[in-house]
Amino acid sequence: MNEHAVFLSGDNFFDTPNYHISSVYGDYLRRPSKYMLDYTFLEHYHNFSEMVFITEGNTIQTINGIDYPVQSGDLFLIEGNTTHCFHPGTKFCLFNLLFDKMTLPLPWQELQYLPGYTMFFETEPRVRKPDTFRNHLRLNEYDSVQLAEKLVQLANFIRFKGNPYSRIEGLQLLLEIITDISKRYERHFENTDSPFPKINNAIVLMKKKFHRVITLEELASVAGLSERSFTRQFKIITQDTPIGYLMKIRLEHAKDYLKNTSLSISEIAFKCGFADSNYFTKFFKTQCKVSPRQWRKNSRG
């Protein structure tokens, strides 16, 4: 992460506790930003998700230091704690949908069962690279208008969020928008020979069963591919090996346990699917440059 990027907390966007949704329209086509400090054009990050939907024009979005040319119809998610900004001087209109999964009472667990949800909202943002960005969603004019209408309606509900019915209706509509996009994204791959949905199935399995031994055979099987073909396609999609990707998932969970529990190192190693805790400590050091114990200390400092 760029160490000069600005962290914007939820307070900058959400003014109601436990109702962290924001739907904003920005016109940088007819009304270019006059503010030197418009965060749209300054590298920033926040701890909630942001959906970007370009409705007109074209621009370049920098995500984690990498430039992605985007144009009208483009729709993609920027996960929390990811630096991003648009190139200043570019002309475009966009909707930004900001939402905090940690605090919003929506059936996130249930959404995990939608392949389109895990693909669009979880996997694609993590495996995104300029040459795999063709896996993002580009809406046609009809679908764009439909989505824009819902985003405007959502902005209205949020505007009146002092009214408890508007709050509930806003939550309902957000869930509807997320489900629509998931469905739309699944259709995007129908009748294509893209391996992305297949590889996503394997990634979903990894995320669900990271705490136990997972074999290449199992992964290839949920992907519906031979082991050889699976390994090759996995690499193309994720730029990583299956075991490398799985280890990163385990590492993330381990960090989470280190930070938020007082479990011992060997308990954490066990809970995260590491065969033994010596191996865990060694692996952790090669990845994070410090021991798990030291990392725990720093994370609480």
Next chain:
Amino acid sequence: MNEHAVFLSGDNFFDTPNYHISSVYGDYLRRPSKYMLDYTFLEHYHNFSEMVFITEGNTIQTINGIDYPVQSGDLFLIEGNTTHCFHPGTKFCLFNLLFDKMTLPLPWQELQYLPGYTMFFETEPRVRKPDTFRNHLRLNEYDSVQLAEKLVQLANFIRFKGNPYSRIEGLQLLLEIITDISKRYERHFENTDSPFPKINNAIVLMKKKFHRVITLEELASVAGLSERSFTRQFKIITQDTPIGYLMKIRLEHAKDYLKNTSLSISEIAFKCGFADSNYFTKFFKTQCKVSPRQWRKNSRG
């Protein structure tokens, strides 16, 4: 509770784990029940909520041993662990919407902010008596058709609940139905001089702040009534005094803590707003015939 009533577990109605919704239509007008053991006509109870919506004919529903004459358009909730049945031989059609708040991932906390929700789904079922049953909802023909359509659509989503999109859409629709009814129920009291919404505000406050001292002044104030008038109206609606009702809420929470935690009696007394634990034990005994300690033992036996 009638000790001969049959307990029906969720397994009788919901065949999918963590998806406890069921929407059923029953025609006992043109097709009277042929089964001696149709539970519709036998006293039974279950641990989830049931919404009853009579669409044609009229009948008598027995709830907790009390008879309520009901007719087409009538809509009301039967809470979990409440015995109920219809009088055999009566001719009517109905929709039953069964849902388990404990397991469904919907924003229940957020719904607490809708006065219509707490009134219809929580307070009315608890204060219901034949002479206050006029507070139930009776839909006109237009609203009845609207609701029936949504209940049929919900039944379809549930039918295909193997499909993850149907599951999500079923959850969305259930939330929409609950919100619609809440809104409709609030409108039901607009331009009436019914004290029910006012008394409900006080009950919501009791349920939220039961763990601390609540004064009559506070309660009367959220109800927008003088203390004298509040006490009188509270009695008419609930057949109980404000302090009596509050103590029952405290007692319910205490039982919950006794059953599900290992907190000490004095900790529980404190958490439930009892001034001291001797008084708690004494009060518990007069209400439950056994000491808290004995009750805890029995509940785990």
